[in-house]
Amino acid sequence: MSQPTRGRPRAFDRDRAILDAARLFWRRGYSGTSTRDLTAALGLSTSSLYAAFGSKAGLFEEAVRTYAERYREIYRRAVAEPDFGTVAERLLTDSVHEFTMPADTHPGCLLSSAAMTDSTRTLDTTAYYAELHGWNERALRARADRAARDGDLTPGTDTAALTGLLQSVVHGLSVQANLGIPRTSLLTTAGLARELIGGQLVGEQG
Template identity: 65%
Template sequence: MSSTTRGRPSTFSRDRAILGAARLFWRHGYSGTSTRTLTTELGISTSSLYAAFGSKAGLFEETVRTYAERYREIYQQAVAEPDVLAVIERVLVDSVGEFTQSSEVHPGCLISSAALADSTSTLDARAYIADLQASNAEALLTRLRQAASDGELRPGVSPETLTSFIQSVWHGLSAQSNLGAGRDELLDTARLTLRLIARQTLATSSQA
């Protein structure tokens, strides 16, 4: 038996453990979540937690990366779309889908959570998320610059300004989801944003 599985109960689910830990970290932060609280929530012993994740810090790092990296995937898939409005639609609509997943399978959006106020010796969550968001924004900006070069945007429309606007809406949707806004409400906002962008920035508004 390997060292990574020794001491864990036969019913141990790594995914469920990460989800349960994420709920605690998101709510209370890293420092505010004790190892005892984690083991009680996950239904495992301290030795099992260490066998599975190495340490409390290792568990925290894995929870942050597990849920934050999904946003990178959304942006990477979005910028691969051939149509610029489809790019923006996927960024906003797919993110709303991520923000509003059932609490049974998702701990909520990390971006506005208590976890960002804390750091560990292995991962500075605030810096990690800032770098992730900068990477996502840069990927979107590169795609919008290509759209401008291809004539998809109206002359004079700044890809930088449009990127900033989309990112501002994205953060607003994230914040609203954490305040309890439902999926339909957030989708309405996302689709209004798409209509405004189509009318004001695209070379043809026939897609609105």
Template identity: 65%
Template structure:
């Protein structure tokens, strides 16, 4: 587009726009966030929003994917740890830090918020989040299975149960972070879960 809309700033910062939108979606959900609220927060006109993101749903999708992919990377990096206890520590601790990034450059755990979207427009995002969780669980399950093969787990340990325990704690920490539980309390809960895992493994 050669001519900027009068309501659009000269330097359109897409990253900042996605962050601003993500924050609104986190606070109000998809249906509760109006296009008007989005254009006001982003400082652009409705036509500029549609030109940049295609639609409100397109902006929501980009916001979710921008922040959700960070969790996939946490799981991938954790799988490279040499000891299964370090794997769990990495997943839970790094995720808590990600959940509780300073608000000026992070919207909160949009992964949890995204699955609560209730519009047919966002079905692809809900599918994406479900796939993300499944992929992360598969990554962890494979790593726990490897730990079993390497003798890091007791003979009676259940690979699926241990994986499920970590996933349940992860989701609980995510929800708590959205409720405003401070980082230090989340880290304390994560540490307790890690120690419980260590006892079972």
């Protein structure tokens, strides 16, 4: 009689492990998430977790950097567009889609998570996010300045104020998404903001 074979252990999926860990960190903060919590959520032994990420702190840092970089990539794609109207549209629309991704593929917005005020000694999350925000804002401001030089914006447009407006809308959309406002409503808001910005664009004034 043949002996029953044991089921194979679940293959290690690094991206899934980071996603599951991020959910815990975002909800409970770094200090409030124990190694036992992580091993249970990830289906890993403590030794396997340490082998993959070095430590709990290493896993936390990788989770923060992984999802924070997604925001930077939104700005990279947007500022590469050929005209400022499309820059604004891409930034707002892509942000909404990022903020409202299904829970099985995204841990939620880092900006309003518990992880923002509770982090490791080696990674100050608030400072890291501030650096990311500064990079995004500088990239957008540089693109607005270029649009002004190229005649894409109406003469006298305050590019600093325009950049600040777009940044404020993006952050407001993030807050609304975390409050559960549906994607369709957020896209409508983003569309209205884009129309208002159109008043500063050459060729879109009524």
